[in-house]
Amino acid sequence: MTTETIEFQAEARQLLQLMIHAIYSSKDVFLRELISNSSDALDKLRLAAFRDKDLDVDTDDLHITVTTDPAASTLTVADNGIGMSREEVVDLIGTIAKSGTSQVLAKLREARESGQSEQASAELIGQFGVGFYSSFMVADKVTLITRKAGAHQGVRWESTGEGSYTVSDEPDAPQGTSVTLHLKPEDTEDELHDYANPLAVRTIIKRYSDFITWPIRMAPITPPAPPAPPAAEAAEGADAETDADTETEVVEAVPEPEVVNSRKALWARSQSEVTEEEYTEFYRHVSHDWQEPLQTIRLSAEGTFEYQALLFIPGHAPMDLYWRDAKRGVQLYVKRVFIMDDCEALVPEYLRFVKGVVDANDLSLNISREILQQDRQIRLIRNRLVKKVLSTVKTLREDEPAKFATFNAEFGRAVKEGLLADPDNRQAILEILTFASTHDAEQPSTLADYVSRMPEGQSDIYYITGESRSALEKSPHMEAFRAKGYEVLLLTDPIDEIWVDAVSDFDSKSFASIAKGEIDLGGEDVDDDTAKDFGDLLGWLTATLIDDVKQVRLSHRLTTSAAVLVGDPGDLTPTLEKMYRAMGQEPPTVKRTLELNAQHPLVTGLRDAHRQRPDDPALAETAHVLYGLALIAEGGELADPAAFVGQVAQRLQASLG
Numbered sequence: 001m002t003t004e005t006i007e008f009q010a011e012a013r014q015l016l017q018l019m020i021h022a023i024y025s026s027k028d029v030f031l032r033e034l035i036s037n038s039s040d041a042l043d044k045l046r047l048a049a050f051r052d053k054d055l056d057v058d059t060d061d062l063h064i065t066v067t068t069d070p071a072a073s074t075l076t077v078a079d080n081g082i083g084m085s086r087e088e089v090v091d092l093i094g095t096i097a098k099s100g101t102s103q104v105l106a107k108l109r110e111a112r113e114s115g116q117s118e119q120a121s122a123e124l125i126g127q128f129g130v131g132f133y134s135s136f137m138v139a140d141k142v143t144l145i146t147r148k149a150g151a152h153q154g155v156r157w158e159s160t161g162e163g164s165y166t167v168s169d170e171p172d173a174p175q176g177t178s179v180t181l182h183l184k185p186e187d188t189e190d191e192l193h194d195y196a197n198p199l200a201v202r203t204i205i206k207r208y209s210d211f212i213t214w215p216i217r218m219a220p221i222t223p224p225a226p227p228a229p230p231a232a233e234a235a236e237g238a239d240a241e242t243d244a245d246t247e248t249e250v251v252e253a254v255p256e257p258e259v260v261n262s263r264k265a266l267w268a269r270s271q272s273e274v275t276e277e278e279y280t281e282f283y284r285h286v287s288h289d290w291q292e293p294l295q296t297i298r299l300s301a302e303g304t305f306e307y308q309a310l311l312f313i314p315g316h317a318p319m320d321l322y323w324r325d326a327k328r329g330v331q332l333y334v335k336r337v338f339i340m341d342d343c344e345a346l347v348p349e350y351l352r353f354v355k356g357v358v359d360a361n362d363l364s365l366n367i368s369r370e371i372l373q374q375d376r377q378i379r380l381i382r383n384r385l386v387k388k389v390l391s392t393v394k395t396l397r398e399d400e401p402a403k404f405a406t407f408n409a410e411f412g413r414a415v416k417e418g419l420l421a422d423p424d425n426r427q428a429i430l431e432i433l434t435f436a437s438t439h440d441a442e443q444p445s446t447l448a449d450y451v452s453r454m455p456e457g458q459s460d461i462y463y464i465t466g467e468s469r470s471a472l473e474k475s476p477h478m479e480a481f482r483a484k485g486y487e488v489l490l491l492t493d494p495i496d497e498i499w500v501d502a503v504s505d506f507d508s509k510s511f512a513s514i515a516k517g518e519i520d521l522g523g524e525d526v527d528d529d530t531a532k533d534f535g536d537l538l539g540w541l542t543a544t545l546i547d548d549v550k551q552v553r554l555s556h557r558l559t560t561s562a563a564v565l566v567g568d569p570g571d572l573t574p575t576l577e578k579m580y581r582a583m584g585q586e587p588p589t590v591k592r593t594l595e596l597n598a599q600h601p602l603v604t605g606l607r608d609a610h611r612q613r614p615d616d617p618a619l620a621e622t623a624h625v626l627y628g629l630a631l632i633a634e635g636g637e638l639a640d641p642a643a644f645v646g647q648v649a650q651r652l653q654a655s656l657g
């Protein structure tokens with residue numbers, strides 16, 4: 001028998017420290033985490049035994065036992081579930097393999113150093129989910145004994161939560177896992193309760209873990225006083241789930257344990273029977289989030305293909321919402337039997353933040369992830385889930401605007417991906433998104449609200465894409481629209497650059513970029529005289545700038561700036577070009593059109609100078625500077641900044657001469 005002392009992985013150690021110096025005002029939740037782990041372990045064992053008939057395990061009486069020992073000041077949560085091998089104990093308990101751990105920890109440290117509230121730290125750590133480690137909020141030593149299903153040798157893991165833990169063999173360990181907490185002394189001021197008090201523990205289980213479908217057993221609070229009751233009564237008093245034990249001779253000093261949870265799958269109960277609190281606790285169980293959900297969604301289908309679903313929209317985006325390897329999907333059950341976590345086939349990627357459970361009646365328990373992807377029934381369920389989630393958010397828009405705003409702030413960017421990925425639901429997605437707009441500096445707007453504000457004569461939904469609201473507001477493209485009082489959507493998410501080209505319209509109104517194409521604002525056309533007046537200049541400029549621009553023309557867009565660059569519909573925008581470069585790719589070169597403001601002194605001055613001195617090389621330099629200014633004004637990047645600076649310096653010098 002070997003005892004090894006092993007250092008915690010650095011991230012794990014840091015998390016433990018955070019736990020020990022408890023951030024939470026409510027420490028009771030550690031019990032929910034342990035029971036949740038046990039419940040998962042029982043689910044896994046049932047499934048493993050079903051799939052592998054040779055597995056040497058006993059699945060007759062799967063359950064969780066919670067034992068308190070006030071004299072020793074311990075609390076034990078035990079299950080006869082899947083258990084862990086020695087390697088698994090080291091990998092799963094001593095290390096944190098979740099992507100993004102160090103980022104979360106860095107943020108946490110920042111939050112603490114900058115003196116942010118406990119709430120802020122709690123939210124961060126809650127997003128991450130810390131499960132088993134929360135034991136160290138209430139215990140100064142934790143002993144875990146486990147035996148993996150089918151294995152003959154058990155393992156004992158022990159730690160005080162500081163730098164290291166020990167692992168040793170435990171030959172007689174029963175199948176499953178038991179976690180014993182050596183409790184810290186009660187400290188009511190710090191919300192640290194007496195968790196060796198059976199009554200307190202029951203109350204916590206009822207509050208947080210009532211819906212767990214496996215029996216959670218505890219010794220009865222008041223053991224039946226001797227003499228033992230007659231056999232008939234004893235059987236009556238026993239719980240429905242325990243086999244009515246007919247061999248009740250004398251009930252020794254050890255009383256029959258009681259089941260303390262009601263065990264009802266929430267999604268199978270009628271909606272009116274389930275309280276908000278129960279939903280919240282269930283949400284925490286499936287999501288590993290410690291906060292409340294933003295919205296709970298129920299749906300069910302009867303008939304040839306029956307299923308029930310209980311879904312949640314979280315109140316905040318998880319850390320890994322935009323990480324490629326993030327897990328997603330809901331839990332899949334078949335007739336109350338847990339089949340898998342993170343079932344991707346049931347929710348599209350753009351709704352990856354949705355949590356919950358789908359319980360389908362007619363699938364095989366053997367179904368694999370690969371088959372699920374192809375399954376027609378699964379596709380049908382998924383289509384319905386998507387429609388239900390989208391319609392639920394739509395009702396939030398009408399009934400609970402604050403929640404709707406939170407939804408968009410947290411998930412809007414992810415949902416936008418659906419505009420490309422899910423063309424069938426495009427209109428429904430457009431209906432629930434909000435966009436920053438020139439209408440209001442703070443509040444984003446729905447498209448429906450935008451359309452309702454469109455003045456007579458405006459036929460399109462105007463937008464501009466770019467990197468930031470402030471840059472877009474200053475863009476020369478905006479000038480004529482501002483002057484006309486037309487509202488413009490300010491789209492600054494990278495994905496905006498892409499969906500605007502794919503989505504043709506909303507409510508029969510086309511999307512029109514104010515930075516592309518010839519814009520007809522119904523204003524005065526350039527009259528013939530002006531056109532003639534500038535004809536020479538435009539021709540000469542087009543020739544001079546031919547390496548950079550497609551054409552030079554007079555503009556309808558400008559009121560104050562001298563010049564602006566305009567793309568054709570479908571052209572890459574400057575932001576997209578930058579995105580290409582950031583990915584290490586050279587974007588295809590697109591020449592755009594340079595538009596000039598016929599009223600601007602720089603433009604009229606250039607016209608006059610060109611008329612007088614058509615061959616002056618300094619004028620060509622001015623033309624290049626004009627182009628460079630237009631490029632910078634819209635947030636584009638100069639191909640040769642040094643040359644531009646040289647030209648500007650030249651022009652400045654000349655102006656002083």
Ligand SMILES: Nc1ncnc2c1ncn2[C@@H]1O[C@H](COP(=O)(O)OP(=O)(O)OP(=O)(O)O)[C@@H](O)[C@H]1O
Pocket residue numbers: 033037038041079081082083084092093128129130131132133176177288
């Ligand atoms: N009672 C148990 N039986 C079997 N395996 C367990 C048990 N408790 C924990 N584990 C294993 O250890 C892993 C880590 O548990 P931990 O509670 O730290 O995280 P988690 O449950 O995966 O997720 P979260 O941190 O979000 O709660 C679990 O995923 C599981 O594989």
